[in-house]
Amino acid sequence: MRMIRRRTFLLAALLNRFAWSLRAQDVTLPNKSGSVRFAAIGDMGTGEPAQYQVAQRMLQFHQQFPFTFVLALGDNIYGGKSPAELQKKFEIPYKPLLDAGVQFYAALGNHDDSNERFYKFFNMNGQQYYSYKKGNVHFFALDSNYLDPKQLMWLEKELAAAGATDWKICYFHHPLYSSGAFHGSSTELRVVLEPLFMKYGVQVVLAGHEHVYERVKPQKGIYYFTEGASGELRVNNLKKTDLTAAGFDKDRSFLTVEISGDDLYFQAVSRTGMTVDSGTIRRAGAVQAVAP
Amino acid sequence: MSLRTAVLLVALVGIPLTAADPPRIPSSIPDSPGFREFSQRLEEYLNLQKSVPRLRTTKKREEIVARRQALAQKIRETRSDAKQGDIFTPAASEEFRRIIRSVFQGPRGASVRKTIRQGEPSVDRHLTVNSDYPEHLPVTTVPPTLLLRLPQLPPEVAYRIIGHDFVLQDLEARVVVDFIPGALP
Numbered sequence: 451m452r453m454i455r456r457r458t459f460l461l462a463a464l465l466n467r468f469a470w471s472l473r474a475q476d477v478t479l480p481n482k483s484g485s486v487r488f489a490a491i492g493d494m495g496t497g498e499p500a501q502y503q504v505a506q507r508m509l510q511f512h513q514q515f516p517f518t519f520v521l522a523l524g525d526n527i528y529g530g531k532s533p534a535e536l537q538k539k540f541e542i543p544y545k546p547l548l549d550a551g552v553q554f555y556a557a558l559g560n561h562d563d564s565n566e567r568f569y570k571f572f573n574m575n576g577q578q579y580y581s582y583k584k585g586n587v588h589f590f591a592l593d594s595n596y597l598d599p600k601q602l603m604w605l606e607k608e609l610a611a612a613g614a615t616d617w618k619i620c621y622f623h624h625p626l627y628s629s630g631a632f633h634g635s636s637t638e639l640r641v642v643l644e645p646l647f648m649k650y651g652v653q654v655v656l657a658g659h660e661h662v663y664e665r666v667k668p669q670k671g672i673y674y675f676t677e678g679a680s681g682e683l684r685v686n687n688l689k690k691t692d693l694t695a696a697g698f699d700k701d702r703s704f705l706t707v708e709i710s711g712d713d714l715y716f717q718a719v720s721r722t723g724m725t726v727d728s729g730t731i732r733r734a735g736a737v738q739a740v741a742p
Numbered sequence: 743m744s745l746r747t748a749v750l751l752v753a754l755v756g757i758p759l760t761a762a763d764p765p766r767i768p769s770s771i772p773d774s775p776g777f778r779e780f781s782q783r784l785e786e787y788l789n790l791q792k793s794v795p796r797l798r799t800t801k802k803r804e805e806i807v808a809r810r811q812a813l814a815q816k817i818r819e820t821r822s823d824a825k826q827g828d829i830f831t832p833a834a835s836e837e838f839r840r841i842i843r844s845v846f847q848g849p850r851g852a853s854v855r856k857t858i859r860q861g862e863p864s865v866d867r868h869l870t871v872n873s874d875y876p877e878h879l880p881v882t883t884v885p886p887t888l889l890l891r892l893p894q895l896p897p898e899v900a901y902r903i904i905g906h907d908f909v910l911q912d913l914e915a916r917v918v919v920d921f922i923p924g925a926l927p
Contacts, residue, residue: 529878533803560880564900564913565810570801578897596901597886599894624860624883638850638857638885 492523492658494681501681523658524559524623592622609650630660698726776837866905
C-alpha cells in the first residue's frame with residue numbers, strides 16, 4: 451500500500467509539472483449567468499497516467515468554465531477496490547476538482563463494486579439508482595447492470611413526477627445506441643428504457659462502456675452521448691455508422707455541458723485540449739452541431 | 743410488504759415488448775411450489791442477515807472495506823453448513839431453468855445472448871456457496887427482459903450471471919449466497 455501511495459504521489463507531482471495551457475477562447479460554451487454547468491466522464495478509474503492527464507485537463511477547463519459537478523458514467527474504479535486503490539483511481543486524480551467544491555454523481559458500471567454506492571464522494575447515498583435536480587434540470591442516474599422491475603417502476607414514477615417543463619437527463623453505463631465495435635448498442639436495455647424516455651420526454655441520455663466518444667444522431671427525438679474514454683481508450687474502435695453524428699477515438703476525452711433555459715451547449719475535449727465536438731441542442735428544435 | 747408477497751407479485755408469463763411500448767411491469771405470479779420454496783428460503787437468509795450491521799455512506803474507504811469483510815465473515819459463520827441448492831432448491835432451480843430457457847429460445851433470444859456477451863462475460867468459474875464474488879470480475883448485465891420474468895428480489899441481494907451459472911449474490915457482503923450451475927444455455 452505504501453508503495454502505491456508513493457508511486458501515485460510521484461505521478462501526481464510529475465503531472466503537475468506537465469504544464470498544458472488552455473486559453474479562454476478554447477472554451478466554446480457560453481458561460482451564461484445562472485446556467486447549469488457540468489462535465490461527464492466515463493470508464494476513467496484506471497489509476498493510469500492517462501486518467502490523471504484527463505483530470506488535469508478538466509481542471510484547466512474548470513478554470514475557464516467553472517462546472518459545479520461531474521457525472522461519472524460508470525467503471526469509476528477498475529480492478530481492486532482497496533482503500534489505496536480508491537485513492538489512486540479517484541481521490542488523487544480529481545483532488546483539485548474536489549478541493550474546488552466540484553461534486554461527483556456516479557452511476558455504476560460493470561467493473562464497479564455495488565458498495566461504491568456507500569462511498570461519499572460518489573453522492574449515491576447508498577442507492578444503486580437515484581435522481582436529483584440542479585436548476586431546471588432533473589438528473590436520473592440508473593444502474594444498467596440490473597434494470598429490474600423495481601428500478602423501472604421507480605424510474606417511471608420519478609420521470610412522471612419531474613413534470614414537463616424541466617430538462618430530463620438520464621445517465622447510466624451501457625449505451626442504448628453506439629457505433630463502437632467492441633460492445634455496440636445495448637438493445638435489451640433499449641427495449642425497456644426507450645419507451646419510458648419517449649413517454650416522459652427525456653431529452654438527453656449519457657452513457658459510457660464503449661471506450662470512445664460518440665454523439666449519436668437523435669433517435670426518436672432523444673440525444674445520446676457516449677463518453678467512455680476518460681481513462682480507458684480503444685483507438686480506432688468507433689466504426690462510424692448512420693447513427694454517428696460525431697465521434698472521436700484517437701485519444702481520451704471528457705464532455706462538458708451547459709444548460710441555460712431551453713438551450714443545452716456541449717463541448718467534448720480531448721486529453722490534449724482539442725475540441726472534438728461541440729454544438730447546441732434546443733429543447734424543441736434540432737441540434738446545431740459545429741464541426742471541430 | 744413481505745418478501746414473499748413481493749415475489750408473488752411478479753409475473754412469470756411472457757411479456758412481449760416492442761420499442762414503442764413502455765415495459766409492462768408484471769403484476770402477478772403463478773403460484774409455483776418452486777418459487778414458494780425459493781421465497782421462503784430467501785426470507786430465512788435475510789432474517790439471518792438482519793443481525794449484521796449494514797453499510798452506510800462514508801468518506802472513509804477503510805470503513806467500507808472493513809464492514810464488508812465483517813459482514814461476509816458473519817454470514818459465513820452463521821451459515822457455515824450452507825451448500826449449493828439450499829435457496830435455489832431443486833424445485834426452484836427447475837422453475838428458474840425453465841424461464842431462462844424460454845427467454846433464450848424466445849423471440850428476443852438473440853438479443854438476450856448479445857446483452858450477456860456485451861458485459862465482457864467471464865468464462866466459467868468454480869463457484870462455492872459463501873465464497874467471495876471474484877473482485878476483478880466484471881458484472882454481466884442481467885437482461886431486463888429476463889428480470890421481468892423472475893421473482894423480484896429485495897435490495898440486499900441480486901441475480902448475477904457468471905459464465906453459464908446463475909448466481910444469487912449478497913450485494914453488500916459480495917458473497918455468493920447460492921447458484922444454479924449450468925442454468926444458462
